Amino acid sequence: MRARTRDWKRVAKLQAEMRRRKVDAFFVVRASNLHYLFNFMPSSGFGIVWPDHAVFVTDFRYETAAHNAVRGAKVIIHRGTLMDELKKNRHLRLEGKVAIEADHMTVDFFEALKSFNQHAQLQPLINVVEEIAACKELEELAKIQQAIKITERVLSEMVGMLRPGLMEADLATEVRYRHRKYGATGDSFDAIIASGKNSALPHAEPGKRKIQKGDFVTFDIGCVYEGYASDITRTFVIGKATPKQRKIYDLVLRANQKAIRAAKAGMDGYDLDKVARDIITKAGYGRKFGHGLGHGVGMEVHAFPRVSRLVHTKLKPNMVITIEPGVYIPGWGGVRIEDDIRIKRGGCEVMTSFPKELIEI
Numbered sequence: 001m002r003a004r005t006r007d008w009k010r011v012a013k014l015q016a017e018m019r020r021r022k023v024d025a026f027f028v029v030r031a032s033n034l035h036y037l038f039n040f041m042p043s044s045g046f047g048i049v050w051p052d053h054a055v056f057v058t059d060f061r062y063e064t065a066a067h068n069a070v071r072g073a074k075v076i077i078h079r080g081t082l083m084d085e086l087k088k089n090r091h092l093r094l095e096g097k098v099a100i101e102a103d104h105m106t107v108d109f110f111e112a113l114k115s116f117n118q119h120a121q122l123q124p125l126i127n128v129v130e131e132i133a134a135c136k137e138l139e140e141l142a143k144i145q146q147a148i149k150i151t152e153r154v155l156s157e158m159v160g161m162l163r164p165g166l167m168e169a170d171l172a173t174e175v176r177y178r179h180r181k182y183g184a185t186g187d188s189f190d191a192i193i194a195s196g197k198n199s200a201l202p203h204a205e206p207g208k209r210k211i212q213k214g215d216f217v218t219f220d221i222g223c224v225y226e227g228y229a230s231d232i233t234r235t236f237v238i239g240k241a242t243p244k245q246r247k248i249y250d251l252v253l254r255a256n257q258k259a260i261r262a263a264k265a266g267m268d269g270y271d272l273d274k275v276a277r278d279i280i281t282k283a284g285y286g287r288k289f290g291h292g293l294g295h296g297v298g299m300e301v302h303a304f305p306r307v308s309r310l311v312h313t314k315l316k317p318n319m320v321i322t323i324e325p326g327v328y329i330p331g332w333g334g335v336r337i338e339d340d341i342r343i344k345r346g347g348c349e350v351m352t353s354f355p356k357e358l359i360e361i
């Protein structure tokens with residue numbers, strides 16, 4: 001076995017979780033979970049983990065790449081279809097309690113799996129691998145930190161460049177170019193650059209609008225560095241802020257800061273969301289903060305857990321999550337301030353360091 005395979009702990013973490021849940025096998029189909037567990041993400045394939053071994057099944061196109069990249073599992077290259085392989089290969093027979101990813105396996109696949117494995121009891125689960133992946137190893141934290149560093153460098157250059165007359169879409173192109181120039185493989189999501197009234201749309205697409213004096217301009221950008229994402233939002237004002245702009249900005253900033261002060265391991269994400277939401281609600285803007293407070297960040301920019309009033313999830317040490325309250329007033333504009341934090345026992349570490357006092361350009 002290769003040394004790098006011996007160091008690979010991720011499949012073992014899932015096996016430990018399987019023991020706790022008394023599961024005899026775990027069938028993995030979600031691409032990002034395959035990537036996390038086995039270090040490889042083909043466009044087609046699956047993995048099966050048993051208590052003492054694992055297989056990674058993919059097709060001929062990935063034969064060489066899979067043999068080079070896959071960790072923690074034996075690679076099986078199928079020649080027909082994935083379904084044929086499942087049906088014919090006796091090494092893939094399943095018995096006992098078999099966990100499946102209820103929110104990612106297609107009905108088609110589920111039916112096939114059931115018919116080929118009549119002695120297996122399929123158990124639909126969600127977020128098992130996702131929760132393991134949410135607690136980051138030190139090397140993963142270093143990669144996220146580097147992704148953040150690159151995005152903050154780009155963001156500060158964008159601030160230096162901002163002036164009336166520039167088109168949102170052109171700024172988005174600059175962000176993409178600079179992310180790559182500074183060592184990222186690309187953006188972790190399509191940059192959101194929203195000016196004026198568009199800043200009231202939390203997921204605005206950068207368009208042909210030109211920045212004007214008096215605008216709020218929101219940049220929500222992130223990159224991928226060695227497979228790990230960053231996700232940062234800052235809102236700036238072009239010219240001098242009006243009293244209302246300053247009031248809304250300060251409100252969102254207070255919500256962001258109070259949530260950061262409250263975040264710690266053992267806390268329910270629901271309660272953390274509430275810390276920020278209560279401040280905004282008390283000021284009369286609760287209905288203008290229509291999304292959750294944050295989400296996990298890792299190999300995907302929107303990862304487990306969601307930090308929201310809609311779900312309960314216990315925060316654990318070394319989860320990396322965003323804190324991104326916002327207030328959006330249709331026809332007027334909006335503000336969002338987003339940081340990436342690492343959950344620790346008794347508190348958190350703020351991984352982003354870009355200034356948060358209102359910058360007037």
Ligand SMILES: [Mn+2]
Binds near residue numbers: 231322
């Ligand atoms: Mn985000």
